[in-house]
Amino acid sequence: MHPQPVTEDLANHFKKVNDFRSHIYQLQHAWDSLALMAQLSGTGSEMEETRGAFNTISNDVLRHLSQETLHKTAAQLSSKAFEIINLLLRNLFERTADIGFFATDNDVREYLENQAADRLDAEDQHNLEFRFQEYQKKYTVYENIVLFDVQGHLLHQLDETQTTLFHYHPIVELAQQSTEPYVERFYETEMNGSLHKSLVYAHAVRSKDGNRILGVLCLCFKFVNELDTIFSNLIQPHDWTIGVLLDEKRQVIASSDPYQIPLGIKLCVDTEQDWFISRFSGREYLCVTKQSEGYQGYLGPGWLGQAMIPIEHAFNQSIREMVNNIDEAILRKVMRSPLIFSESLLNIPKQAANIQSKLNQSVWNGNIWQSNYVNTQQKNFSKSLLSEISHTGHKTQKIIENMVSELYQTVVSVMLENSSFYAQLAVEIMDRNLYERANDVRWWALTHAFRSLLATPTVDPEDKRKMADILRYINSLYTVYDNLIVFDRKGEVMAVSNSQYEHLVGTQLTQEWVGRTRSCSSTQDYVVSQFEQTPLYNDTHTYIYAAPIRHLDGNSIVGGIAIVFDSTPQFQAMLRDVIPRDKADAPVNGSFTLFVNEQLRVISSTHPDFAIGESFDLMPAIAKLKESEQLFDIAIYQNTYYAVGARAAYGYREFKSEQDNYRNKVTALIFTPLGREDEINQRIEAEAQVIHNKFNPSLLLQSGDDSQEFATFYVGDSWMGIEARFVREAIDEDQLRTLPESAPFIAGMHTYRDQVIPVIDLARMLGHPHYFTDYRQIVVIEDKSASLKFGIFVSALGEIPYLSGQQIQPMNTFFKGASHNPGIAIANIAQNTMLTLITAQSLWEKVLNARAQPQAEQALV
The missing domain is CATH 2.40.50.180 (CheA-289, Domain 4)
Structure with a gap:
């Protein structure tokens, strides 16, 4: 992508820039009048060169300020478009794993086999209903679960009011013929007079030997609900931005404001430009389109995220709320940084001062000439005129300095906003990921084999082998876990998925979370360990999620399952995905990211100085952040100024919500370098020794x-x-x-x-x-x-x-x-x-x- 020039039509909407331009025009009129009066009075002061120089530098600053004003808004839109498509894509990636795993569920297989043999009874129906209900209770991203037989008859669906899927639906044949891990299709259905949208994942259910297709299982994703969640977190009530999701035909399938951008319309898109102007329904919008970057090889349905804002509201946002809370002395220093400003931009105030010095010389010489060669009456008028010329020069210089300050602050505010955005993205990615972990552990605790085998008086080696095989199969599909552990009611390890931990089998788990697992009262309950070192993860830090395994009658706890999150690479991957990017979409050199818990201990970091588990003392103010609150500031670390965005996690759906007993406030921090302290100080010191204008x-x-x-x-x-x-x-x-x-x-x-x-x-x-x-x-x-x-x-x-x-x-x-x-x-x-x-x-x-x-x-x- 290449930066586009600011068009005249677009520049007309830059209120702050146009205010400065208006002041410059007023001063130009003053210069015209003063030049005429100076020529008529013979003051001996030449202003043409000064006027031309001021005009050139003013236009240069206005051009830069216009470009940065546009870049600021375009960057905001880019961030939102990026988040719309990439958060959705990560969510859908999890769905592709769910359907593949659920299609191998033994209870579902048995139901289909009984149905084919005409052996179904009321208990089978009840068990399948229970199974589907429990699955949806855990994985609340699904609105419906549907099961077809091999001929395409709809045998059972969780929500009987749904009409998206029906007998002999085409997706059944697609799933049976597909050699892919899943079938993914988007459907729109009329329900109660309104359009209902659903994203359906389908997979053939095969016999245990894999030779026969028994039926087709479908999971219906809460498409509308998920997009509403993304939009509400992304776009605040006062924000004029509109977020849209477009399908492969470039038609709107989700809109944060359907009154402005209705569903079903076709929009202009452009993934190659930093921004573009689009007209719809008599209104012009500044737009940014983003396509998915893909996630672990999954590219999604080929959809696009787009953020757009009406032109008349695009550039009204003030930078004051971003920079007002920043220490003024630090902000002034950062605004002299050669890392974020070109030498030509940094030299503009000096150039303006040099121009004023040249004007001062002309005025000064004019005064000398008046003092030595002109009579008193004419001298007083001429000296007053020369004084006004000097005043006008100072006003022009001051406006240029104000414009440059606005320019500098705009650039800094963009970097602060970027850091803040990536911090929000980081906690969104983390909580959505850990939401899945809480779901997984509760669902796997309902595995029929675990419940029956642990209910026996003694678990023999063959039973342990069966449990280990199941764990290994699960772990092969869900690679975010380092190990899966099944233990009995006393805490003795029965089976593990990772052979490196075979030594744990037969040992007693004594961690505090084991006791809490036994206290869980329902199938919805789960526990999470502290983020701490544990021998269950090679004596390094991680979270362990656990849930009780209940007897088949549901009345007693017969053991538990623990899943060891592979936190080191998984958190690292999350943080690498939110490293700030520059205008060329490349990672910003020197930036780094962290997750820090409520005790100000590092959970993960991309900077080697901040080791996992160590205390994070650089920004103690983050400890005061409440859930969903953000902080942005400029910090100094290792001789470098950083724009810092911090965001406290706020959960996802019911995970860590009021309906969840689990609470764990994690803060994401994004550090973007703004310049080296010693280089900036040397520059400021050198500039302070340069004397320009002393007129008083x-x-x-x-x-x-x-x-x-x-x-x-x-x-x-x-x-x-x-x-x-x-x-x-x-x-x-x-x-x-x-x-x-x-x-x-x-x-x-x-x-x-x-x-x-x-x-x-x-x-x-x-x-x-x-x-x-x-x-x-x-x-x-x-x-x-x-x-x-x-x-x-x-x-x-x-x-x-x-x-x-x-x-x-x-x-x-x-x-x-x-x-x-x-x-x-x-x-x-x-x-x-x-x-x-x-x-x-x-x-x-x-x-x-x-x-x-x-x-x-x-x-x-």
């Missing part, structure tokens, strides 16, 4: 009778000034030539208007040997009375305020009776704001002293 218009004081103008500038953090009449202009550093054997603070020589002038590195003179700027300028100073002309390096330009004589205090007033530092003064501008004033003569004397004493480096105090 609030410090501009009005002129008075005894006031004079001072041109100010910054050297490092020092604010300094010189009488404006001695300043010619500020120029760019582009032709500097160094001088050998010169004083350390003589930077070199620079060409200025066909002359070569020395340039003083004032930072070194002040004792600031290290400072940085992307836009270092030279202020040209001239004192014609003393025949002086030279330049000084400055970090940034300041204001050109009027200062009265009362504000200025020469340095010798602080050092009575001393001629220390003549020509140096301090101006108290405002509270905690002082301006150091220098003269051209005092600076030049420092240069002369340096020539006379080349080894002496004196600081200007």
Whole structure:
């Protein structure tokens, strides 16, 4: 897949982007007016280059912000479409195993054999009814169980009101002729005036020797109910997204909002694009289609998941709820990460600052020109105009910075949302998987052979062998288990499925869950061990599910069955399936996932540092999450920032619900890397040392009778000034030539208007040997009375305020009776704001002293 460009029609719906664009347009109109006024008044300030540069960078940011706004919504739709089809597919995979196993059930075989021999009686009917009822009680995903004889007569169905299947239904012949492990068909039936949908799995029931077909068994999956469950968990009430499932003909067979997208209609789909626009019933939708990735070789019926949202509501979601709870300092750091932002994006604020610095230079030079060559009346107007030009530049820069901040936060919020989505997907997959384990153990506890053999006074070796054969057969079909164990009422192991655990036969099980198994009161009850190390799983951590095996009369417990979940590879597979993916649908490098239990112990992890069973201390806040609650944050681990999504499991159907006695809160955590802490800190530190714009218009004081103008500038953090009449202009550093054997603070020589002038590195003179700027300028100073002309390096330009004589205090007033530092003064501008004033003569004397004493480096105090 390749990112698609944002079309103009689509961009019209980006409210936040369009708000920024509107502000930019308003400022462009202001620039137009200011340019005209500057041209008419002759301020000496050139703005065309600045306007063009600001316009270019604004459009660049708007383009990026539009693309990320679209990507954010498309990513949300992609996640939902992915979950619709893949959660369903995993569920259906379990159904393919169920039908194959149930078709070998001895009770079903005996019923069909008796029917063929015309030996059926009321007890046979009752036993089959009981068997079907018990199966549905465990595997509540089925709405009906249907049995046909070999001729196609419908012998029995659990729900007599169903009309999906009937005598001589085509699926009977399909199942008998099929060489596949199962037959899977989707049917729609009119029931009570409404359309009923069912996904049916069928399998031929064969004699024990496999030579004869006795009949056909069908399991009818709760298709509508399952899709409603997926949709309700996926799409919240305030969400305008619509989830749909499409069949192989691209017709809608399930919809989260049938009033907008009705069942039966044919929709446009496109699995090759990141997103596409579709029109239906006079409305445009942004859509994402996903096909199944398959699961353990099972590809499903060829259906598609699609998520779609009306265009007018697609981009109204705020990122604030995602980032408001994130620590602001950490968020600011992450927004400088080269891992998630390109160098060009990271440099946009610097580029805007450089443009503003260039504008400041133009305005500053305009002010200098006005101060030296224009009469007072025109000067006041022109200086006000120049001040407004500078203000407009600052406003433009601020809007660009706000747009960039919105852009950065949008990208970070997408990563947080992705982590949150994959955390939800992880707990959905886990609970749906463990739901099947609770079903399996209760169903296998009803195995007729186990119930009859354990009811005998003594279980001889032949009986144990029979039980072991059954366990091995079950385990061969259900490979998620490391071992299956049958034990008697005292806890003695009678049989195992895995030969590696043969040593357990004859030993006594003393684990606490064994005692709880004996306390189960019905065939619906089961117990689960703690997630702990156990010799039943090679002394590693797992869950063990157990259920009592009851006497055939149902009145007493004769033993139990325990199934040892193969937790290490199974949980690993689940976590690998929810590793976050990038725009190219590849796993995000450096991301990792975990399952953590309520005691903050690791159940499984894809990161080697978090071992199974160890304490997870990185995010203790997850312990406070209630069932179904989520958390997203930015965490630091091993010098790396991560977007973290956490979701507490909430069960599936009756599993871990109010109807279930079993409770076990597990939290899934998804860690997506956002950047290395040291790299980000180094970048921020370097950027902090770069001085761009220091204009503070609030410090501009009005002129008075005894006031004079001072041109100010910054050297490092020092604010300094010189009488404006001695300043010619500020120029760019582009032709500097160094001088050998010169004083350390003589930077070199620079060409200025066909002359070569020395340039003083004032930072070194002040004792600031290290400072940085992307836009270092030279202020040209001239004192014609003393025949002086030279330049000084400055970090940034300041204001050109009027200062009265009362504000200025020469340095010798602080050092009575001393001629220390003549020509140096301090101006108290405002509270905690002082301006150091220098003269051209005092600076030049420092240069002369340096020539006379080349080894002496004196600081200007």
